[in-house]
Amino acid sequence: MAQKEEAAAAEAPASQNGEDLENLEDPEKLKELIDLPPFEIVTGERLPVNFFKFQFRNVEYSSGRNKTFLCYVVEAQEKGGQVQATRGYLEDEHAGAHAEEAFFNSILPACDPARRYSVTWYVSSSPCAACAERIAKTLGRTKNLRLLILVGRLFMWEEPEVQAALRMMKEAGCKLRIMKPQDFEYVWQNFVEQEEGEPKTFQPWDDIQENFLYYEEKLADILK
DSSP: OOOOOOOOOTOBOTTTTTBOOOTTTTTTHHHHHHTTTSEEEEEEBOOHHOOOOOOOHSSSOTTTTOOEEEEEEEEEEEEOOEEEEEEEEEEESSSOOOHHIIIIIIIISSSOSEEEEEEEEEEOOOOOOOHHHHHHHHHHOOOEEEEEEEEESSSSSTTTTHHHHHHHHHTOOOOEEOOOHHHHHHHHHHHHHHOOTSSSSSOOOOTTHHHHHHHHHHHHHHHO
């Protein structure tokens, strides 16, 4: 079974990226938190190492992991065969907008009928029910779009509503997979900042393969 991380309510609060939030009793600090906008979508080419190590880790109970990190590769093929590729990542900051929705709103708001699109996502966790339904509807009306989603963890997979939405995605043509260790390595090499002092090669955590097999079995049961 995948690693279980217990949430300790009595402990000091932690940020969504595993960093301690200090001085929460400071009125100015509290004001900063309260005044945060309802949502902000952060975009870029490479995400910080500590974000990857915390957010993408494929634990069973994802205490503190309340963000979604979505790394994407978009390949648009012209009729003549030329392929234009773009890549980057999205991070949904605060509450109110999800990275999956932001992708279709800002990265790929419309598909040129003259092109064929092949899109691959590497996501820290699977979509919520609402985002899964949005994905299914988008694929249903965009026949020249193919979408492969590889996820590190399953989000609220025991909920019937979430299970039904994931099946809806499959019926719409979306390919949903659990990230294998080599997929985490691909993200490390192509989407994570190479910071000084960090190893150049991906260092898998001890239970990465065990957790992959755990989630792969759960997803197969949901989609069958």
